[in-house]
Amino acid sequence: MGFWKSLFNTSGAASASQPTASAGVIAEAKGISENTRIFFSVDRTIDLYELEELCDAVGWSRRPIRKVRKAIQHSFLVITMWEQKGTRKRLVGFSRATSDHAFNATIWDVVVHPDLQGKGLGKALMKQLIKKLRNEDISNVTLFADPEVVEFYKQIGFMPDPEGIKGMFWYPE
Amino acid sequence: MGFWKSLFNTSGAASASQPTASAGVIAEAKGISENTRIFFSVDRTIDLYELEELCDAVGWSRRPIRKVRKAIQHSFLVITMWEQKGTRKRLVGFSRATSDHAFNATIWDVVVHPDLQGKGLGKALMKQLIKKLRNEDISNVTLFADPEVVEFYKQIGFMPDPEGIKGMFWYPE
Numbered sequence: 073m074g075f076w077k078s079l080f081n082t083s084g085a086a087s088a089s090q091p092t093a094s095a096g097v098i099a100e101a102k103g104i105s106e107n108t109r110i111f112f113s114v115d116r117t118i119d120l121y122e123l124e125e126l127c128d129a130v131g132w133s134r135r136p137i138r139k140v141r142k143a144i145q146h147s148f149l150v151i152t153m154w155e156q157k158g159t160r161k162r163l164v165g166f167s168r169a170t171s172d173h174a175f176n177a178t179i180w181d182v183v184v185h186p187d188l189q190g191k192g193l194g195k196a197l198m199k200q201l202i203k204k205l206r207n208e209d210i211s212n213v214t215l216f217a218d219p220e221v222v223e224f225y226k227q228i229g230f231m232p233d234p235e236g237i238k239g240m241f242w243y244p245e
Numbered sequence: 246m247g248f249w250k251s252l253f254n255t256s257g258a259a260s261a262s263q264p265t266a267s268a269g270v271i272a273e274a275k276g277i278s279e280n281t282r283i284f285f286s287v288d289r290t291i292d293l294y295e296l297e298e299l300c301d302a303v304g305w306s307r308r309p310i311r312k313v314r315k316a317i318q319h320s321f322l323v324i325t326m327w328e329q330k331g332t333r334k335r336l337v338g339f340s341r342a343t344s345d346h347a348f349n350a351t352i353w354d355v356v357v358h359p360d361l362q363g364k365g366l367g368k369a370l371m372k373q374l375i376k377k378l379r380n381e382d383i384s385n386v387t388l389f390a391d392p393e394v395v396e397f398y399k400q401i402g403f404m405p406d407p408e409g410i411k412g413m414f415w416y417p418e
Contacts, residue, residue, distance in 0.1 A: 135348070143347035148319075170343045170351065174316035175308070178343065178351050178387075202415060212414065214351075214389060219409035230413035236392035239412020240403035241385065242375060 103191050110164070110193065111154040112200050116144055118152060122163045130183050144168065148177060149208075151201050153184070153193060164188050165197050169205060169213075177205045179215040198228050216241075276364050283337070283366065284327040285373050289317055291325060295336045303356050317341065321350060322381075324374050326357070326366060337361050338370050342378060342386075350378045352388040371401050389414075 104110065120137050128134070144150055153165025164185040171177035179201060184194045205213050216239050217225050222232060233239075277283065293310050301307070317323055326338025337358040344350035352374060357367045378386050389412050390398050395405060406412075 139347040143345035143349075146321075146344070146346040168345075170345050170349065171319070172316035172341075172343050172353070173319040174312040176316075176343065176351070176353055178349070180345070180349055214415070215413050216387060217411045217413050219411070222411050222413070225413050228415070229417065230415050232411040232413050234414050234416070237412065237414070238390045238392070238395050238405040239410065240388050240390050240395070240398050240405050241407050241410070242387070242401070242403050243407070244402065 104188075107157060109156045110188075110196075111156060111161075112197070113152045113154060114150060114204070115152070116150050118144065118150075118163070118166075120144075123166060126163050126166060126183060126185055129185055132183070143180075146170075147180075148173060149201065149204055151197060151204070153197050155185075155188065165193060167197055167201050169201060171205070171208075171210055173208070173210075175210065176212045176214065177210045179213070182215075194224065195228060198225075202228075277361075280330060282329045283361075283369075284329060284334075285370070286325050286327060287323060287377070288325070289323050291317065291323075291336070291339075293317075296339060299336050299339060299356060299358055300354075302358055305356070316353075319343075320353075321346060322374065322377055324370060324377070326370050328358075328361065338366060340370055340374050342374060344378070344381075344383055346381070346383075348383065349385045349387065350383045352386070355388075367397065368401060371398075375401075 120140055123140065124134065124137070147168040148171035150168045151166075152163060155162045155164045164187070165183060167179060167182040169177045169179045179198075182194070182198065184197065202213055215225065215230065217230070217232070226232070293313055296313065297307065297310070320341040321344035323341040324339075325336060328335045328337045337360070338356060340352060340355040342350045342352045352371075355367070355371065357370065375386055388398065388403065390403070390405070399405070
């Protein structure tokens with residue numbers, strides 16, 4: 073993480089299952105101007121149209137807002153990333169994880185706005201997510217990676233097919 | 246499914262998130278004697294020591310009962326399989342799934358007692374699980390399969406690494 077600094081380190085472990093509005097500040101980031109701050113938050117009161125705009129920006133297929141709301145509500149952990157310039161705040165990243173609250177978690181919907189990619193923010197977002205899952209005593213952190221992001225996740229410490237374990241998806245026969 | 250018959254088909258779609266004691270009966274099964282019935286259930290009031298015994302029988306590592314209880318409580322869906330001979334009932338199968346209740350589900354801890362393996366019961370258990378997830382409008386049903394069971398899951402309709410998507414596990418760096 074090097075020069076990343078986050079309030080998550082000092083604000084105590086917020087319960088992932090009962091998230092509060094606790095937020096982390098990244099003090100500095102590669103290529104981000106001085107009057108800009110990047111925040112993390114576990115607050116789930118997200119403007120779902122702003123989230124849709126973020127997902128549009130990376131070319132994801134649209135999903136029904138009603139289902140997105142339900143998915144966020146029933147995720148174990150949601151972490152958003154915000155860019156603040158003066159009083160203006162913009163959603164620039166999102167990630168969430170499902171879990172049994174005991175052994176396993178699976179990470180879904182990791183997204184960083186194209187304007188802010190290549191600055192290490194995706195890695196910082198993932199580190200926050202993993203740290204909070206580990207704080208909750210979840211030992212098995214998993215995800216399903218599209219081919220083009222397998223290398224990104226490897227750099228963070230994810231291993232594809234460890235001991236021959238295969239990620240599988242069910243398709244109607 | 247062929248000759249399998251299950252009350253799940255006729256008892257209506259119980260809410261997976263608020264499971265009731267609804268149970269399915271398998272009327273017949275390969276190599277199971279006439280006075281034996283196999284039941285499915287979504288009731289979560291399971292004797293966790295009986296579950297531990299089942300997991301011991303297939304050689305799984307022991308896990309803290311406290312965490313198993315929490316994992317069952319926070320799973321989206323739990324399906325157990327029971328063998329009934331006269332008034333005697335025995336837990337012979339278990340499976341559960343985590344989910345965001347909207348898009349994705351991940352199946353964990355699928356187990357069938359060695360005494361009853363090779364009779365098609367693992368497949369029947371999985372079919373029940375998938376059917377209930379699909380009834381809840383979950384479109385993405387996933388799992389992580391150990392190498393020796395990849396073929397089993399393929400037969401049920403699971404595909405490894407579809408479109409190059411990789412199952413990944415995080416390990417501490």
